[in-house]
Amino acid sequence: MLTKGQVVVHESLGDEKHKLKRLVLKGPIARTAQAGQFVAIQVQDSSISSFDPLLRRPISLADISSENDEITLLYRVQGRGTEILARAKEGGVLSIMGPLGHGFSLPEAGELWLVAGGIGIFPLYPLALSALSKGLTVRLFWGGENQSFLESAGLSSWEKLGIPLYLSTLDGSLGQKGLVTEQINDQLGQMSLSSSQIWAAACGPKKMMQAVAEICINVKVPIEVSLEERMGCAVGACLGCVCTLIDETGAKVHKKVCQDGPVFRGEEVVWDESC
Amino acid sequence: MNPVNLSTQFAGITLRNPLITCSGTYGFGEEYTSYCPLEALGGITLKGVTPLPRLGNPVPRLAETPAGLLNAVGLENPGLDEFIQSYLPKIRKLPTAAIANISGFSLEDYVQLARALQKDSGLAALEVNISCPNVKHGGMHFGTDPQSAQEVIAAVKAETDLPVIAKLSPNVTDIVGMARAVQLGGADAISLINTLLGMHIDIYQQRPVLANTFGGLSGPAIRPVAVRMVWQVFQAVDLPIIGMGGITTWQDAVEFMLAGATAISIGTGNFVNPQAPLEILQGIKEYCEERGLASVRDLVGLAHHVR
Incomplete structure (x- = not known):
């Protein structure tokens, strides 16, 4: 579907030093979208005809509200495309293709372990909501640079879900110092649950996802990676x-x-x- | 006022309108159907096929440049047998003309491909990509040596009853010489232009962005080069031209037709706007209507006339 989405909200997310932005767009995409899918968005306002940058930017869906016809994109400004996107004004209109791709699947029962590295947290939030509404138990393992990053990238909305959070930071300013994989190993060691009741979903840097996938495969936990x-x-x-x-x-x-x-x-x- | 006649015929190919999509940008025709109905297109050019399956190049395969895109996909394709068995049955049923694109690394490769693809396969034409290196001749490109290009086209022409379109590389000093060579080889039409060879270096990592180092540049950035080549070839060679290279808007399409393109092909423009073909067609139609032209064919080469 190719649609024009009106910018409802466009604001900095948390501390500006992390260059995170929250973009809420109005449009029909929310009606069919699933967690893990993405949109391909044109970074220039569609009233401006410009081919530089040429390509659309793929950004995952961070929230899907079908009742309000709204999708939320959370992104980090880290290149020319996102720098231009960051200037989109509320009330402006952006061209969006989507929802695109195949998202995460949800188990019928059991525990869903979400594993995020850095801004890989963003597509996991709608997945957590879907899982919780289906009555699944959800845990989050999330590693980031430091406390300020985790707080800026939406820690409070995760705390509101009332699920167990296992946080890691590189500098130890919040949660456990180190990598998210250490937390997963700790929890697996303490588990009374059989691993057949656990499903995992991961999003983050490739090396992190690889390490998490290896852990999960070893204990026969099915894992999906984005x-x-x-x-x-x-x-x-x-x-x-x-x-x-x-x-x-x-x-x-x-x-x-x-x-x-x-x-x-x-x-x-x-x-x-x-x- | 009578509606503008959009249909076009050339080289034994009949299209409902002059709008085609470029090889390698439109898969095998199924990917874009929810954005642009195939019924609206004059035709599509399929992803390039080689005799054997190819996995293509490592990623990154893409690098964005100002108003352009470098790609080094490396001809990833299922190979001829799989193409015929799994894809052709579906392609036959597509509601638009389908042009196969063939690539090889030796004359024998092209002969094998051409022999397997005939009119009864349901295809409208064969587009011959002569930009691959000729492995047998030390990697020299068929597409940059007039003699080799002529030989490849003649060999393909001798094997198939389909109209043969030679897709020329712009990476040559004398595009007219290449066009004359493929005409001598018996080409029925010419596609102009393939991508321009380029590269992009990540200055922070201090290495090329593409895993393949070099890639083919497409997109609006190359349009003036393409228009110039269409203009030159139109003047020198009496073969229909399918113009391509950065067409993104209807104005671009009209420019190519005025330069001498009988049909026009949209490639990278689809990535920017998957409905570009529909908008371009509408724009061409209105442009003709406003000028009282009865047919889109009246536009072809119009800018060459002295006023």
């Missing part, structure tokens, strides 16, 4: 954003992050290949 790659068309036509997976026969195959993903089963992903 991959990232530079995208061209965002619909599977240009083959710009392929990743390597192992198929049922054990052969290496290419899948399109935009269309087949961005969410894949952790055990399928070949992490060490750039393609």
Whole structure:
């Protein structure tokens, strides 16, 4: 679906030094969107005809409100595209393709463990909401740079969910000092639950997702990971954003992050290949 | 006022309108249907096929540049057999003309591909990508040597009963020489232009952005080069031209037709605006209406006439 979304809210998220922005857009995308899906957004206001930057930017859905016809995008300003997007004014109109890709799947019962690194937290929030509304138990493992980052990136909304949070920071300013994987191992060690009752979903830096996937595969916890790659068309036509997976026969195959993903089963992903 | 006649015929190909999509930007025709109905397009050019399956290049395969896009996908495709078995049956049913695009690394590759793809396959034409390196001849590109280009086109032409379109590379000193060569080889039409070779370096990581180092530049950035080449080839060679290279708006499309393109093809423009073909077609139609032109064909080469 190609739509024009009106900017309802566009503001800094938390401490400005983290360059995080919250963009709420009005439009029909929310009606069919699922957690883990994304939109391809044109960074210039659609009233301006400009081809520089040329491509749309893929941004995951951080909140989906079908009753208000609103989607929320949370993003970090870290390049020319997002710098221009950051100037979009409330009341302005942006061209959006989406919802795109395949999101996370939800188990029928049991515990869902969410694992986030940095801004990888953003697409996990709507997943947590869906899981909780389905009556699942949810835990969050989240690692970030420091306390200020975690607070800026929405820690308070997670606290409001009343679920167990296992936080890690690189400097130890909040939660445990170190990596998110250490927290997961600690919890697995203390678990009375059998691992067959746990499902995991991860989003964050590739190295983190790889480490988390390895832990989960070892204890036979099914895990889904959300991959990232530079995208061209965002619909599977240009083959710009392929990743390597192992198929049922054990052969290496290419899948399109935009269309087949961005969410894949952790055990399928070949992490060490750039393609 | 009579409606503008949008249909066009050239090289034995009949299209309901002159709008095509470029190879490698439109998959095998299924990806964009929810944005742009295939019924609205004159035709689509399919993803390039090679004799054997190819996984293509490592990622990153894409790098954005000012008003442009570098790509180094590396001809990832399912290979000829899989193309025929799994894709052609679906392609036959598409409600638009389908042009296959073939690529090879030797003359024999092209011969094999052309032999397998005939009129009864349901395709409208064969577009021959001659930009690949000729592995047998030390990696020299078929697309930059007139003699090799002529030989490839002649070999393809001898094997297939489909109209043959030669897709020319702009990475040459003399595009007219290349166009004349493929005409001698028997090409029925010419696609102009393929991507321009380029690269982009990440100055913070101090290394090339593309895993392949070099890539093909497309998008509005290359449009003036493409228009110039269409203009030159139109003057020198009596073959229909499919113009492409950065077409994103209807004004771009009209410019190519005025320069001499009989049909026009949208590639990277689809990524920017998946409804670009619809908007471009509407714009061309209105442009003709405003000027009292009965047919889009009346636009072709109009800018060459001395006023």
